[in-house]
Amino acid sequence: MTPALHVENLRVTSREGRVLLDVPLLTLDAGQSLALRGASGAGKSTLLHVLSGLVRPSAGRVVWGGQDIAALTEDARARFRRETLGLIFQDCHLFEELSALGNAGLASAFAPARDRAPIRLAAAQWLAALGLGQAGARAVDSFSGGERQRIAVARALAGGPPVILADEPTAALDRANADALGADLVRLAAEGGRMLITVTHDAALAARMGRQITIADGRIVEDSDA
Numbered sequence: 234m235t236p237a238l239h240v241e242n243l244r245v246t247s248r249e250g251r252v253l254l255d256v257p258l259l260t261l262d263a264g265q266s267l268a269l270r271g272a273s274g275a276g277k278s279t280l281l282h283v284l285s286g287l288v289r290p291s292a293g294r295v296v297w298g299g300q301d302i303a304a305l306t307e308d309a310r311a312r313f314r315r316e317t318l319g320l321i322f323q324d325c326h327l328f329e330e331l332s333a334l335g336n337a338g339l340a341s342a343f344a345p346a347r348d349r350a351p352i353r354l355a356a357a358q359w360l361a362a363l364g365l366g367q368a369g370a371r372a373v374d375s376f377s378g379g380e381r382q383r384i385a386v387a388r389a390l391a392g393g394p395p396v397i398l399a400d401e402p403t404a405a406l407d408r409a410n411a412d413a414l415g416a417d418l419v420r421l422a423a424e425g426g427r428m429l430i431t432v433t434h435d436a437a438l439a440a441r442m443g444r445q446i447t448i449a450d451g452r453i454v455e456d457s458d459a
């Protein structure tokens with residue numbers, strides 16, 4: 234089941250009292266894809282972090298599939314993240330001492346015993362689908378920037394999450410690699426009926442999403458669905 238997203242009266246305020254995010258309403262259906270656009274410092278990453286439960290809102294609700302994640306305990310929120318979200322960050326956060334396959338299958342380390350083998354198998358399959366099928370055993374520090382992003386995508390998909398949240402997944406890549414990875418990401422999300430939300434400065438990647446939202450000064454100032 235892919236949970237729908239419902240964000241209501243969301244505010245994030247810095248310790249100094251500055252409003253970083255002010256979103257009265259944002260809803261997204263299961264399986265929809267959304268690009269978050271906007272100038273540097275607009276609040277895009279902050280929104281992604283709040284949606285993932287990594288940052289707690291100062292006010293408002295972030296409801297995934299009927300559950301306000303701010304109301305969960307820290308443990309329950311961590312479980313929600315593990316079971317529901319695939320996270321892809323700009324700098325990948327790969328573990329250098331692990332192989333490509335070790336990184337892609339990382340979710341297996343935190344999963345119940347019965348899910349471990351399926352996750353490792355899925356990790357190998359996603360690596361293959363992303364063109365790295367022969368390279369699973371190689372240490373991750375030997376890969377190029379584009380390949381590392383692909384490993385991060387395989388890792389996000391390996392646990393079979395219904396939702397993928399990505400922060401500038403193509404930022405470090407040249408045009409050709411950015412286009413190829415963007416196309417793969419959107420295709421793989423659509424094939425699995427997954428929701429995909431990505432922060433991006435890349436107009437070509439944004440155009441692949443079903444919906445585009447622009448954020449300025451912490452507020453939604455443009456919405457292609459409005």
Ligand SMILES: Nc1ncnc2c1ncn2[C@@H]1O[C@H](COP(=O)(O)OP(=O)(O)OP(=O)(O)O)[C@@H](O)[C@H]1O
Nearest residue numbers: 247248253271272273274275276277278279280432
């Ligand atoms: N914990 C924090 N305390 C104070 N200010 C913060 C905090 N986190 C983020 N900010 C500020 O909030 C604003 C929005 O930051 P955010 O990282 O969300 O922007 P962004 O739109 O993702 O930018 P970029 O495209 O450069 O990544 C910035 O001015 C940033 O300095």
